[in-house]
Every structure is written in structure tokens, then in C-alpha cells.
Amino acid sequence: MGRVALNSRVAAHRLRAIPGVIDKYDYCRKTLMTRARLALKRIGNDAGLATHGARDRGGDEGALQRAGDQLERMRATARAVFDAAVARAHPSGCLPAHLPPMPATGRLILLAAGKAAGSMTALAEAHYLDGGVPPERLLGHAVARHGYETTTRHVPMVAAGHPVPDQGSIDSAARALELASSATADDLVLVLLSGGGSANWVAPAGALTLAEKQAVNKALLRSGAPIGEMNIVRKRLSRIKGGRLALAAAPARLLTLAISDVPxxxxxxxxxxxxxxxxxxxxxxxxxxxxxxxxxPAAAKALLEDEASETPKPGHPAFARSEFRIIARPAESIAAAHAVAVAAGYEVHDLGADLEGEARDVAARHAELALSLKRGGRRAAILSGGELTVTLRGQGRGGPNQEYALALAIALGGEPGIVALSGDTDGTDGGGGEASDPAGAVIDATTLARAVALGLDPARSLAENDSTGFFEPLGDLLRTGPTLTNVNDCRVILIEP
Incomplete structure (x- = not known):
């Protein structure tokens, strides 16, 4: 199959040269569309549909079928690699071994927040209730983003907003603080945390209102700031974040079991x-x-100027009986993905589990590496995790993984023998929107040609941050539904000679 759209070296050069990859959309639009159409003409109008069983009407039908079979196999392998990363972090495999015994005389107060709160709570309450713990000695509260809640037997489970908090976030934080404050020295407070907990537990400090807290969250999300920096700001505006739940729980013993979604x-x-x-x-x-x-908002600015509302620091007595354990982490999920790629016969290039940066810029760098490995005749897999960001410039729909995939497709320029998948392990790309939104997208050598055949403009879609609008008509969105865990993103690029 021929090369589609921009020549890979030209694409890589242009992607490096243009700020934000393709901010100056018109710079490469004409060349991209012209070359894609020429490529379609050269390899047959249906070549872009090879993976869907199309025939090369004027050429070698057998060669086209073999190319299509290769793409289907590589796409299936990429999905298997991604699924292994998700499975490694599911609470069913990582939580039970860490659940503590019941306190000798007191109660166990279970508090859960985040995208995995439902699955973690269901497992924990089953562990204790099936083990003979009287229901009256187990109490608690669990909250997950809308669409991620699960059925529980005993501990109340509710839903709240994410990434922008709502009244459910306010009510859940209030209940968590109430239960924690009721704990005595004989009780054990078990906190089950996962990504998304920041939005699910919201207790505005000072005179800050929910509407103002929502405005702060929206401003942070639009800024392109990494999650760690967002949380530094959020802690100053909260009565529960930044160690303040531990303050409420003292003098009880406190154990936190967390699924990590951070660098x-x-x-x-x-x-x-x-x-x-x-x-x-x-x-x-x-x-x-x-x-x-x-x-x-003015109330938020006032809190950031008030040194008296600073968070509790290391050495504070509230943490004397507190323990924190991470039970699943991105690096372990990438290791699980690594094992599947090796088993499939690929030489793995692991770029790490904590990559950050603008999605389109990271895609440009990864495209260069993929093309270099391809030129070297390597059968390789490039794996990476972390959490990328998107600075909104347009009015489209999408998320960091879809934007990464679109920018990667453009940079690769239809290079044969390369398939890539980029997805959010929680099942929703970027964490916004609805629980039914896609987790990411898949690309291959036919992506750009198929897009042009449908009248889509890859460069315009990227410029408008409309990666969902680009991949949806192609049928290349990654849809997993809520996975009930969250260890950030998993990106895999497969390269074959």
C-alpha cells in the first residue's frame, strides 16, 4: 500500500516548525489534502478501506488483502496491549490483599471517592460482610463520577460531577467529613481513593460558593496546566483536600488505599x-x-492570599496514626502492556509511565521515533503512559488521547506498517463529558486516506480540537465504557517492516 498524505519527513519537519504542531492550519492544509487525494488515486479509491474488506479493483488483490490482514492483526494486538494495562489496575486484582482486619472494638468507616470508588467499595464491603462482620460495625459513604457508580450491598453509593463538581460533590464531601469527624480512637477509617476524587469531594473553603468553585475548575481545565499544578491550587480552596480529611478523622487510625493516576x-x-x-x-x-x-473569583483570590488557611504539613500530629498505600500504579500497568507486546513478538521501547505535555507535541516526537524504527527495519512497539493535555483553540469535541492519535496520524503521513492506539484507562478520554464518551482512538496507514474519502480534513480537525468529529465517521474511536479504574493513559505504537 502506498504512502498517504504528507511525506513522513516533510510532516515531521513541519510539525516541529509550527507552534502547537498545526496552529497555522492553512500552512499545510492544501498540501495535505492534495497529496492524500493523489495517494487515493494511486492505490485505488477503496484502498483506505482495506481493513474493512475492500478490493483493489485495478491492482494486486492478494497484496491488498495481505496488507489488510496485517492491519487487522496489528490493531487487535494494540487493543490487547491496552486491555492488559487496564486489567492490571482493576480493584478486583489489587485491592483484596491490602484490606486490613477489623479494629478490635471499634467501627470501620469506609470512605471512597473517584472513578474506581464503586468497584473498590463493592469489593471491600463484600470482604467484611462475607467475613462475618456485623453490618452495624461497618458504615461509610462512596462517590464516583456520573456513570461510574455501581450497586453496593451496604455502603451508600452516589454519583457526582467530574471534572467539574456539582451538588453531589458538595453533599459527598460533607458526608465524608461528618463520618470522619465521628471517628474515635477505637475506630478505623478506611479511605479508598482513585483518580477523579478531587471533583467528587468538594468542600469549598471560606466564602467560596459551588458556582465559584466550578468556575475555578473550568479555568484550570482550559489552561492546559498539568493535573499536579491544578491540584496545588484546588487544595487551597478546600476543607477536605490537602490533608484536611485526616485532620477530621484524628485520633482514629487512618488507612488510605489508592490507585495512582499521577506522575x-x-x-x-x-x-x-x-x-x-x-x-x-x-x-x-x-x-x-x-x-x-x-x-x-474574588473569593478564591482572597483564599490564596490568606496564609492562615495553609494546608497541614509533614509532622502534624493528625498524621501520627495515618498510613498511605498505593495498590495500583501506572508503571505496573505499562509493565503489563509491555509483557503482552513482547509475547506478540515486538521489541519494546518503553518511554515511561508518567509522560506529560501537549498531546500534539508529544505525538510529533513519537512519530519521529516510530519512523526511525521503521526505516531501521525493526518490528517494534513504543509504549508510554502519563497524562497529556490539550490547550483548547477550537470548538470541537475530543480529548488528549484522540488529539494525540490525530496529530500522530498526520505526522506519520500514512506510513505503511504502523498502527497506534491511545486511550484513557478509565474509559473516558480526558475525564470530561459523559461516561459514554470514547476512551481514545486507533490509527493505521489507511486513516488519512479513508478520512479524505469521506470528505474530512485532518488538519482542520486538529486545528479545531475536533478529534472526535474526525474519528467517529471512520469508526476508529476506542470505546470501552467505564472501566472502574484509572491509571492515566496508555499509548501503544506498533511498527512492522
Missing amino acids: ADEPTAIASGPTVPDPTTMAQARAIVARYRLDL
């Missing part, structure tokens, strides 16, 4: 660290606001 598995960043001391400062929060030129 370096930093406990203070998971759900904004409600049960751990916070080493960050007000000055850092103010610097982040200035760096991204965030327009915050």
Missing part, C-alpha cells in the same frame, strides 16, 4: 491528597495562577 505516584496529588500532609505552598499556588493567567 511519580505522588500521594499528595492523588485526589488532591485529602489524607496526607501537603508540602506545597500558597506561594506555589499563586505562581500557577499567574503563570496561566487564570481569572479567578
